[in-house]
Amino acid sequence: MTHIRPAKADDALSIMAIYNQGIAERSATFETEPRHLDDIRQRIADVDRYPLLVAVDASNTVIGWAGLSGYRPRDCYAGIGEFSVYLAADARGRGVGRLLLQALIETARLRGYWKLLSRIFLFNNASRALCRACGFREVGIYEKHGQLEGRWLDVVIVEHLIPENLAPAASAAAL
Ligand SMILES: CC(C)(COP(=O)(O)OP(=O)(O)OC[C@H]1O[C@@H](n2cnc3c(N)ncnc32)[C@H](O)[C@@H]1OP(=O)(O)O)[C@@H](O)C(=O)NCCC(=O)NCCS
Secondary structure, eight states, X not given: OOEEEEOOGGGHHXXXXXXXXXHHHTSSOSOOSOOOHHHHHHHHHTTTTXXXXXXXXXXXXXXXXXXEXXXXXXXXXXXXXXXXXXXXXXXXXXXXXXXXXXXXXXXHHHHTOOEEEEEEETTOHHHHHHHHHTTOEEEEEEEEEEEETXXXXXXXXXXXXXXXXXXXXXXXXGO
């Protein structure tokens, strides 16, 4: 039985390994350099600001993670989170990504975020399907947004509004 919980300091190595597997596959991100443990530790230390969740299987192994990072530094964008979600290769296609992303949306809602967004390579069918399944809208396409291995790649922008946090009084102060 898979369950989702906030990331803890002890999860850093597992999160790093899953992230670096995703980077090495060259289908999820423009990043090409492996992440270092210190990056992940820093991210876990910052969970009060930017939620970071892990999926754990029945044997207590971390099989995936999902987290938010800041969109832009301006105050007016403080309630917008950029999300990432990565699963270990052998954990994919079994509904775990959906569990993680749904839990991340709920955590973001409780924290006062009013929008989650990301950019996805057009050919990343699993990620696009996951986003659709979790209520994201495909906004449009940035053409030739960056190069990966010498190839210009387009990305599709996805967004998910959180209506409870869109009342006129909602403000960055809630975050
Ligand atoms: C993208 C990713 C997180 C999806 O998680 P997952 O656990 O495999 O997805 P789920 O099993 O929860 O499936 C969610 C939806 O996507 C669909 N889906 C999953 N894999 C798919 C694929 N390869 N092609 C098409 N649809 C797919 C499922 O059918 C489901 O849709 P449904 O509910 O309408 O049936 C996972 O494949 C992954 O970690 N990929 C590598 C890293 C990556 O690309 N991350 C995203 C960039 S931030």
